[in-house]
Amino acid sequence: MTARGAAVHARLETVTLPDFGLPTAMPELPIALYAERIARLRERAEVAGYHRMVIYGDREHSANLAYLTGFDPRFEEAVLIVGPDGEPAVLVGNECWGMAGAAPLPMRRHRFQDFSLPLQPRDRSKPLAEILREEGIGRGSRVGLCGWKAYADPWMSDVPAYLVDELRATVGGSGSVENATDLFIDPTDGMRVVNEVEQLAAFEWASCHTSQGVRTLLRGLRPGMSEREAVALLGWNGWPLSCHLMLTAGPRATFGLLSPGDRPIERGDPFTTAFGIWGALTCRAGFVVEDADELHNAIRDYLDRLVGPYFAAIGAWYAALRIGQTGGALQAIIDQHLGDPFFGIFINPGHQIHLDEWVSSPIYRGSTVELRSGMALQADVIPATGTEYFTTNIEDGIVLADDALRGELVRRYPDLWSRVERRRAFMSASLGIDLHPDVLPLSNIPAVLSPFLLRPDRAMSIAR
Numbered sequence: 001m002t003a004r005g006a007a008v009h010a011r012l013e014t015v016t017l018p019d020f021g022l023p024t025a026m027p028e029l030p031i032a033l034y035a036e037r038i039a040r041l042r043e044r045a046e047v048a049g050y051h052r053m054v055i056y057g058d059r060e061h062s063a064n065l066a067y068l069t070g071f072d073p074r075f076e077e078a079v080l081i082v083g084p085d086g087e088p089a090v091l092v093g094n095e096c097w098g099m100a101g102a103a104p105l106p107m108r109r110h111r112f113q114d115f116s117l118p119l120q121p122r123d124r125s126k127p128l129a130e131i132l133r134e135e136g137i138g139r140g141s142r143v144g145l146c147g148w149k150a151y152a153d154p155w156m157s158d159v160p161a162y163l164v165d166e167l168r169a170t171v172g173g174s175g176s177v178e179n180a181t182d183l184f185i186d187p188t189d190g191m192r193v194v195n196e197v198e199q200l201a202a203f204e205w206a207s208c209h210t211s212q213g214v215r216t217l218l219r220g221l222r223p224g225m226s227e228r229e230a231v232a233l234l235g236w237n238g239w240p241l242s243c244h245l246m247l248t249a250g251p252r253a254t255f256g257l258l259s260p261g262d263r264p265i266e267r268g269d270p271f272t273t274a275f276g277i278w279g280a281l282t283c284r285a286g287f288v289v290e291d292a293d294e295l296h297n298a299i300r301d302y303l304d305r306l307v308g309p310y311f312a313a314i315g316a317w318y319a320a321l322r323i324g325q326t327g328g329a330l331q332a333i334i335d336q337h338l339g340d341p342f343f344g345i346f347i348n349p350g351h352q353i354h355l356d357e358w359v360s361s362p363i364y365r366g367s368t369v370e371l372r373s374g375m376a377l378q379a380d381v382i383p384a385t386g387t388e389y390f391t392t393n394i395e396d397g398i399v400l401a402d403d404a405l406r407g408e409l410v411r412r413y414p415d416l417w418s419r420v421e422r423r424r425a426f427m428s429a430s431l432g433i434d435l436h437p438d439v440l441p442l443s444n445i446p447a448v449l450s451p452f453l454l455r456p457d458r459a460m461s462i463a464r
Helices: 031-048 063-069 097-101 128-134 161-171 197-220 227-234 250-255 302-320 327-338 403-412 414-431
Strands: 010-014 052-057 078-082 089-092 108-111 142-146 176-179 246-249 270-277 280-287 376-379 393-400 439-441 458-462
Touching (some): 031 052, 161 176, 197 227, 197 270, 197 403, 197 414, 227 246, 227 270, 302 376, 302 458, 403 414, 414 439, 414 458
Parallel strands (some): 089 108, 142 176
Antiparallel strands (some): 052 078, 246 270
8 A cells, every 4th residue: 555645655564573672681870970970060060150050850850950960859859059069969858868868979968848748847957048058159159040941031940939039039139040951951962962872872771661662552452452451561660751651542542642541442543652761752643443444434545645744754854864964954854745734743843852751852944953973862743633634653762873972882782782773774674764874763663653553564664
């Protein structure tokens, strides 16, 4: 079956998906790496003219803090204060005191009980202003404040107002408190968008598990099982989630972001699922049918109207990936293939990923940001048709690596490299997608798009 029109080169074929395997153990980050990251942050802070860096984290937005220290707050919030030398200081509540003390990065601890849960004891804390002064923040200080978002206006911050207010009162009119989150997430050279080899190995481990989980789910999906029964097939191993588990079928599937319920999955349902843990997310969407004849009459051209053009766009996007490519060029490819308003593409077609699912994105119209070695990216192009055609989606992770980085991966992580090579070979031979040597696919279902979910043996490919 071949998709016609704009997607004349995309077709549905029988595809044998190899077993790429799973890592036997999760790669550990060397303890010394955290101290190196603090040193790099200090260098950037000095260039930017900051006297102190203040990094905020909470349960959902802990990536910057965890990246620097190996500690992520549970139940509570936390703040890291980094000066020009010495051990950083961390402010934690009652329940994170022990965790912070056991972090890979040595830190001086302040018990700041306003971070504790409601009505827990608050009788052992110094006032916040006193802690800030002890850490060298005073009149005239210039503070780089990091939440999890950057804004065009450096005075805007997503950090809780009471913390921002106290910082601004402490530095006074002769000082400043500025949003410095870009030091971590700037899409060109943010600290968390260009990764060390050890971090990339950990991301591959994560991607193996999310993609293998989605692979198992799609091969076990059956009409009659409930959404909760289906989501259990993901086999979540307990590693921290980067977002809630998403799985919905039927009318609720159009919302995409919802959690599974008890509704039985029915033949003919639209269906979507996404599974994300620190460093990876895998998403798929389609219809719970075996072929187009089971769809409503009005959308039996689903393959030609939506899936074919979408897969042709994804194939061209992958083929254009390489170090030095601009984000604007990748955006233009999607605009060329899926610019018709029917497809409803309005979010960046691809983004950077780290411990959090979305760090930033170099991919937008007119972007001159060049992709760099060490970047971890998500192929994330989401049609939002708002029609009965629903959507289609193949979201997977990739890494860009130059000759030197590839050589380091081969030497230090030979099993990882073997999986990457086999994924590349599969994408070329079975899906018709040839990748530049810089591009390392991390998923165990790399670019596999099976639009009719009850036939996972049939997937889209690019005709040569």
